[in-house]
Amino acid sequence: MKINGENLSSLKKEKPKKILLKIIIIFVFIILIFHLVELFLFFKMKSDYNFNEEILDNGQKYEKSVYIKYNDKIYACVYGDSYQLDDVDVESFKVIDSMDYSDSHVAADKKSVYFGNISIPDLNPNKLDVIGNGYYSDGVNSYFCSNSFEKNEDLANKSKVRQYIEYYFFRGEKPQEYSYLFKKVETNKSLKAVENLSCFATDGENVYYKGEILDNADLNTLKTVDRYNEYFFDKENVYYKSKLLSLSSNNKLKVVRADQEGEDYLYDGLNGNIFLKDYSFDKKYLPYQVLGEKSNHIRDLLFVSKDGIFFYNPETKEQERAGNNIFIGEIEVLNPNVISDNKSIYYLHSYDIYRKKKVKHGYIDVLVSKNIGIFDLGEKKDWEKVKDIDNGITGEVWKKGNKYYYFDNLGVHQLIDDVIYEIGDKRTLENLLGTKYISTDEIREFVKNKKLVAVKGEEVSTASIKYKESHIAKIFLIVFFTTVIAITALILYLKWRSMKLEMKKFLNIF
Known part of the structure; x- marks a missing residue:
């Protein structure tokens, strides 16, 4: 049909093409906006960085x-x-x-x-008094500031x-x-800094740590655990910072940790309790024994009880069970990385598991899990310690039968990946036995040149922290784009439908 010389049927065929073209244009426009926002953020952050450097350099x-x-x-x-x-x-x-x-x-x-x-x-600058230990007062109000x-x-x-x-x-x-960080001290009394206890003050009645009251604290007997400045105890109570722990004070409290990345745990050597900050390990499994203290080959500690092997999972923020107690009889700590029971000798070792993920320009490694393994080296009856190297700080030389082994304690931070190495030749053995001190570089050279050959035991228990890949950003973008496209399509569809109805009415008139 033609109206005023225009073919209406051809117009109807062209409308879907125009709608599709509009959707494509809008989609391209959205992508362009995102790229512009990304570019804007880059220049904004660069501008902030340059301004910060300008202040530091010229201020x-x-x-x-x-x-x-x-x-x-x-x-x-x-x-x-x-x-x-x-x-x-x-x-x-x-x-x-x-x-x-x-x-x-x-x-x-x-x-x-x-x-x-x-x-x-609410601090008067004209009357400000520095009390000490991070406390400040104007005679009316008092604050602690780290x-x-x-x-x-x-x-x-x-x-x-x-x-x-x-x-x-x-x-x-x-x-x-x-x-x-600062905290107002809720007292109307004068404060006095406590000598030899950093961040502590008292008003004669209460004791404060970083501005918080320690309930029922006895200042005369208050001290730090192992000179560590966040776990404290007096004659009756034990505290993490200002928090009272469900633990009775005793003289066998100590702070334990593995390597530099590990957490600081409070260990009750009298009853076998374990605390991480103010989190208490389950008391129904008491007593716990610590494995891996001062180890440079594991990232965190393991804890053994008769009911299993346990660890703290920072992802779930809870104590978890790695598995059954595999040990027979008494556990003996031979060095920070090596232990034994009545039958076998074991070593502790951390390792990560990655998977390959395809990206635009190749592949990247995605962390799947961090693991602490207990590895069995076999029966202990033939193992004999020969020598400490640098008082055991570097490592130790051990013997089994007619073979000699190097037990490392330098760890991954010194680029020594494995715990147990077989000493490959007589010259290397003489070097290790004939010197009181040997440098880390020399140990690395021995490993590199296969003079020390890594020994792998059988993994018999594993504490595993699993990680899920975050897809939040991708999901957000997908949902955002889908929503925008859906709304755009709906608006265009409603507009097209309205035009179609108007066209139908127009044609009915004729």
């Missing part, structure tokens, strides 16, 4: 403090980032003690006191994302993931 630093004056503004350098002090009076601004690192993060002007870049409105920056746990992930969006796109306040 006027207040001696050994964290404060820098730049373009008549004051900034505090916290974890490598410079944060501006709001409404500061530059003329009267001064650091409390710019030559003492313990107070170099505290400053004042005529109006306010500052902890890092944060103003404390002299080292810490991660701001209150900045949750959702809040952080929102704050970064506001900062980058809407000139919002810069999110601060690290700060000098």
Whole structure:
């Protein structure tokens, strides 16, 4: 049919093509917007980095403090980032003690006191008194402020994302993931720093750690466990920081850990209790025995009881069971990495499992699990210790039959991957036996040149921490694009349907 010389049937055929073209254009436009946003964020972050470097390089630093004056503004350098002090009076601004690192993060002007870049409105700068151990008071209000920056746990992930969006796109306040954490001390009495106990103060009635009260603490008997500054005990109670633990005080408390990456556990040598911070291992499995203390070949400790082998899983934040207790009789610790029972000798070793994942430009390794294995070396009756190397700090030489072995304690941080090595030739054995000290470089050379050959035992128990690959970003993009396309298609469909109805009405008229 033709109206005014125009073929309506051809118009009807062209409309789906136009709709499809619009969808494609909108899709391309969305992708372009994402690339522009990515480019904008890159330049914004680069601009922030350059500005931060400009302040550090060209600003006027207040001696050994964290404060820098730049373009008549004051900034505090916290974890490598410079944060501006709001409404500061530059003329009267001064650091409390710019030559003492313990107070170099505290400053004042005529109006306010500052902890890092944060103003404390209820501290009078004209009456500020440095009490010591991180405590400050104006005679009315008192605060504790840490002299080292810490991660701001209150900045949750959702809040952080929102704050970064506001900062980058809407000139919002810069999110601060690290700060000098502070706490107001809830007392109207005068505080006094406690000697030989860092971060402690007392008002004569209560004892405070980092501004928090230690319930029922006896200051006269209060001390740190193994001189460690987060587990404390007095004549009756045991604390993690200011938290009272469900544990009776005794003189066999100690802090145990594996290598540099491991957690610090509180071990009760009297009853076999285990605590990680204020988390208690299940008491129904008591007593526990520690495996791997001071080991440089495992990332965290294992704990054995008659009911199984246990470990702490940082992913689930709970104690987990690796398996049955495989040991026969008494467990003897031969060195940090090697143990034995009444029958066999074992070693402890950490390893990771990865899988290959295809990406645009090849493959990447994706972490599947982190594992701590117990490996069986066979019966122990023929094993004999020959010598400590550097008092056992480097390792040990052992003998089984007519073969000699090197037991390593340098570990993965010194690029020594395995625990047990067979000594491959007489010359290497003489080098290891004939010297009190041998360098790490020499041990690495022995391994590289196959003078020390790794020995693999049979893995008989495994503590495994499994990781799931995060697909949140991909899911978000897929959902976002799908939603946008669906809404766009719906709008175009409704528009097309409306036009079709109008066309039908128009044709009915004729």
